[in-house]
Amino acid sequence: MKTHWLPALCLILGLFLSGCNGTVEGITVDPPKKVDDGSGSSGGTGSGGSGGSNEDPSQKEKERLARLGQTPIVCVYLTEYTPSSEFPDEKEIRYYTHVNYGHGRFVDKKNGTGLEIAKPEYLKKLAGYKKNYPELKILLMVGGWGKNADGFSMMARDPAKRKAFCDNVLKACVDYGIDGVDLDWEYPTYGAKSDGGAYVNGYHVDDTKNFTLLVKELRETLGKDRLISYAASDSGKYMDHKAALEYVDYLNIMTYSMGDPPSKHNSPLYKSFQNSRGGAESIDIYIGKGVPVDRMNYGMAYYGHGDGEVYPSSVQFHRIKNILEKGVWTDDKGNEHSVKGYNIRYWDKTGKVPYLGDASGKMYASYEDLESIAEKIKFVKQKGLLGAFGWEYREDEASGTLRHAVFEGLRGK
Numbered sequence: 001m002k003t004h005w006l007p008a009l010c011l012i013l014g015l016f017l018s019g020c021n022g023t024v025e026g027i028t029v030d031p032p033k034k035v036d037d038g039s040g041s042s043g044g045t046g047s048g049g050s051g052g053s054n055e056d057p058s059q060k061e062k063e064r065l066a067r068l069g070q071t072p073i074v075c076v077y078l079t080e081y082t083p084s085s086e087f088p089d090e091k092e093i094r095y096y097t098h099v100n101y102g103h104g105r106f107v108d109k110k111n112g113t114g115l116e117i118a119k120p121e122y123l124k125k126l127a128g129y130k131k132n133y134p135e136l137k138i139l140l141m142v143g144g145w146g147k148n149a150d151g152f153s154m155m156a157r158d159p160a161k162r163k164a165f166c167d168n169v170l171k172a173c174v175d176y177g178i179d180g181v182d183l184d185w186e187y188p189t190y191g192a193k194s195d196g197g198a199y200v201n202g203y204h205v206d207d208t209k210n211f212t213l214l215v216k217e218l219r220e221t222l223g224k225d226r227l228i229s230y231a232a233s234d235s236g237k238y239m240d241h242k243a244a245l246e247y248v249d250y251l252n253i254m255t256y257s258m259g260d261p262p263s264k265h266n267s268p269l270y271k272s273f274q275n276s277r278g279g280a281e282s283i284d285i286y287i288g289k290g291v292p293v294d295r296m297n298y299g300m301a302y303y304g305h306g307d308g309e310v311y312p313s314s315v316q317f318h319r320i321k322n323i324l325e326k327g328v329w330t331d332d333k334g335n336e337h338s339v340k341g342y343n344i345r346y347w348d349k350t351g352k353v354p355y356l357g358d359a360s361g362k363m364y365a366s367y368e369d370l371e372s373i374a375e376k377i378k379f380v381k382q383k384g385l386l387g388a389f390g391w392e393y394r395e396d397e398a399s400g401t402l403r404h405a406v407f408e409g410l411r412g413k
Helices: 006-016 057-068 120-131 150-154 159-176 207-222 279-288 317-325 370-383 401-411
Strands: 022-027 073-079 098-105 115-119 138-145 182-186 227-233 249-252 294-302 303-305 315-317 326-328 337-338 343-347 353-357 363-366 387-391
Touching: 022 159, 073 401, 115 120, 115 159, 120 138, 120 159, 138 159, 138 227, 150 159, 150 207, 150 387, 159 182, 182 207, 207 227, 227 370, 249 279, 249 387, 279 294, 279 370, 294 370, 294 401, 315 317, 353 370, 370 387, 387 401
Parallel strands: 073 098, 073 387, 098 138, 138 182, 182 227, 227 249, 249 294, 294 387
Antiparallel strands: 022 115, 098 115, 303 315, 303 363, 326 337, 343 353, 353 363
16 A cells, blocks of 8 residues: 655655653532522632733733743643653653643532642653753643533532632642643533533533633632633534633634544644534634734644544554555554455545545545645645644654644744
């Protein structure tokens, strides 16, 4: 089977030139007294004491630009699931301007209280890189998909719990010497369902309004020197983004997980096959909602999705070379599974993404490679977006093939 690594590499060079394992440390507060559900603002301005609504808009923008850091942003999400052998060293960390480390989660998920950080030694090591690379921005990512977002709704609807959460975030920033927080509440007003059909995270009709209250109080607590960002759906739903941007520095648009084979791509740049939209259409949705282009980062996926039979549900880029060259998919235990005959690389000229299929052209797995990343980089630059982020670090090859391509495309020479 003919592979396409060299042509894709030549193409991108041309474009450039034109859950929780291990130790958990808890940062907890005593559960507050029962407060009725509601959306009233919590009292006080917290420890940071800046960012109120009466502030001069031009002054607020100056403060935002001062804390933003290097632009264009090249951010990567790095989680506790990253093997210690692949943890970035001082050389690797220079490929990123911002790192979002997760996961931070609520200690009491049913009540939305307390805050715990998975593998805090990872966060400490990342923060240590700031000594020789002071421009680097490190943010704590709190939340995640499904049950990982448990507690957000219960916290955000309660003024006392919101204040406790904001105080805990500030404590984490101070204790670890990091630069801010990235909220990953997936999603306000929506409860993800477990395999059994039950809702696994709380949700409330006032979640959207309460999310805005939360980021307002976070800004008041964290002050003018710390960053606040949040992960936003490709659909543009769930948050009042224009209102939130009064207090938030930028959005990370999750332009991935848009669909599954055999009928949909994971992360097309443009609408194709049976996808409802591509990343370009997602960005246009946000522009239509009043979000400036320079307040958005485009999401780069270092994974794709499989059909669940020939391929697993998640197809990480670090597995692609063996799939293309040897016709085998190797699982985490080192077991090889034959995918010969289903590993033919196709290129969707409309969606600007590759996929793996059989001789008939039927898709069995979506994925990303250098060619599709190059197309997305070109879009980010032409659109004038703030930058890009990758989900997630460990799904790329250990050598950083896709991660480095994003950096070189946006910031390289």
